[in-house]
Amino acid sequence: MKHITKEQRYVISSLFKRGVSRTEIAKELGVHKTSIGRELKRNSTKTGKYNPDNANILANERKERFGFKRRFTKAIEQRVKDYITIEQWSPEQIVGYCKKHDIDMVSIE
Numbered sequence: 001m002k003h004i005t006k007e008q009r010y011v012i013s014s015l016f017k018r019g020v021s022r023t024e025i026a027k028e029l030g031v032h033k034t035s036i037g038r039e040l041k042r043n044s045t046k047t048g049k050y051n052p053d054n055a056n057i058l059a060n061e062r063k064e065r066f067g068f069k070r071r072f073t074k075a076i077e078q079r080v081k082d083y084i085t086i087e088q089w090s091p092e093q094i095v096g097y098c099k100k101h102d103i104d105m106v107s108i109e
Helices: 004-019 020-029 035-043 052-065 076-085 091-100
Strands: none
Touching: 004 020, 004 052, 020 035, 020 076, 035 052, 076 091
């Protein structure tokens, strides 16, 4: 899977500021036009401005946040059963408590 590089983000920024279409930017970089659209949507400010340095920071944060797989281990399963049966907590309460206390947990699903 190919990711957009920091250098490519500078090219996107330059071309985007000049009003070049997303399709033309994609052709210039050799990526699909939806990749450019996603990049601009995810990493632009609320006012629609695109900063390649901020875009790179945001992209790296997403990589770190979703870079590891969480496993539903026996220990987590037992912890969830205890919280549900003893404490009578909902899945949302369990996940919230674990996040607050930095305890490994999977999603509410």
